[in-house]
Amino acid sequence: MDRQDKRPDGNEEARDPEGEFERLAHGLSRAARRGQALGRRGPSKPARPATPQIESKPVPPRALPQATPPEKPRARQTESTGPAHGATPSAAAQGRSASNSTGPAPARSARDVAEQAAAARDLTELRARVAACEACSLCETRTQTVFMDGRAERGVMFIGEAPGAEEDKSGVPFVGRSGQLLTDIITKGMGIPRQEVAIANVLKCRPPENRPPTPAEKTTCTPWLDRQIELIDPKVLIPLGRHAAMHVLKVDAPMGAMRQQVHEIGGRKVVPTFHPSYLLRSPGEKKECWKDIQLAMGVLGIDPKANS
Ligand code: SF4
Numbered sequence: 001m002d003r004q005d006k007r008p009d010g011n012e013e014a015r016d017p018e019g020e021f022e023r024l025a026h027g028l029s030r031a032a033r034r035g036q037a038l039g040r041r042g043p044s045k046p047a048r049p050a051t052p053q054i055e056s057k058p059v060p061p062r063a064l065p066q067a068t069p070p071e072k073p074r075a076r077q078t079e080s081t082g083p084a085h086g087a088t089p090s091a092a093a094q095g096r097s098a099s100n101s102t103g104p105a106p107a108r109s110a111r112d113v114a115e116q117a118a119a120a121r122d123l124t125e126l127r128a129r130v131a132a133c134e135a136c137s138l139c140e141t142r143t144q145t146v147f148m149d150g151r152a153e154r155g156v157m158f159i160g161e162a163p164g165a166e167e168d169k170s171g172v173p174f175v176g177r178s179g180q181l182l183t184d185i186i187t188k189g190m191g192i193p194r195q196e197v198a199i200a201n202v203l204k205c206r207p208p209e210n211r212p213p214t215p216a217e218k219t220t221c222t223p224w225l226d227r228q229i230e231l232i233d234p235k236v237l238i239p240l241g242r243h244a245a246m247h248v249l250k251v252d253a254p255m256g257a258m259r260q261q262v263h264e265i266g267g268r269k270v271v272p273t274f275h276p277s278y279l280l281r282s283p284g285e286k287k288e289c290w291k292d293i294q295l296a297m298g299v300l301g302i303d304p305k306a307n308s
Contacts, residue, residue: 108135117227141205142205145204146171149198157199159200159201161203163206167206182276202221235268274292
């Protein structure tokens with residue numbers, strides 16, 4: 001369950017029971033065969049070749065206040081494939097490893113987070129540092145940190161707001177009902193396996209009782225996400241919901257002012273759309289979300305006909 005799944009009005013809906021993203025994708029495919037224009041982005045580009053596995057792409061540290069010796073590399077497969085959907089990852093174990101005598105001390109302040117995030121040389125190291133983080137009070141109530149799921153073979157990264165109860169238990173983002181709807185958007189709408197996209201949250205620890213993260217918690221934690229984006233280096237970011245979109249775009253704006261546009265930040269395309277938990281409460285907005293997803297697919301060069 002993502003943090004936003006649980007609502008006081010109890011107006012929750014089981015996973016996309018109408019299969020709307022699948023129907024929308026098929027409807028688009030039929031339209032394409034009739035020669036209709038697809039979206040705003042013009043004709044589809046050739047599919048972007050799969051990027052190398054993200055851990056194989058060295059990204060220099062942004063700043064190294066103190067040279068940190070590299071940790072012994074962990075099994076590449078563990079990080080490059082991400083934890084199996086629904087499976088408990090080894091993040092907690094990695095956190096213990098990071099906080100033992102061979103690694104740096106856990107981050108205990110916003111400054112520590114900024115320095116350690118900037119110094120992390122790959123996602124495995126970053127995951128371990130996040131798992132050991134004690135920089136805000138959320139470390140006291142979490143079961144474990146929630147770092148990411150999947151890879152970025154297709155050049156796309158989804159970013160939610162914060163882990164919910166199920167993510168806190170499993171260590172995997174988007175595993176509840178909103179997670180299932182996100183999976184439907186990726187697999188049935190975009191026609192690609194969930195494990196071929198990267199999925200993460202702005203915050204790495206669950207706020208108690210699913211309360212919204214405080215501004216201080218977001219400020220403290222977001223250097224982890226910013227470095228994560230640098231290391232993954234996706235072509236397209238898809239922030240899910242207003243808070244994730246505002247962080248990525250560095251603006252304070254309503255969702256309506258950010259959607260249905262392809263923004264460019266730091267050489268990366270950003271296509272905000274609704275959070276899946278909002279779509280579960282407002283299923284009529286799924287068509288609007290599908291418009292955003294088509295924009296992202298256009299940037300990625302994913303042919304909507306391919307998943308028909
Ligand atoms: S929410 Fe972020 S800053 Fe706070 S303890 Fe968790 S990882 Fe550290």
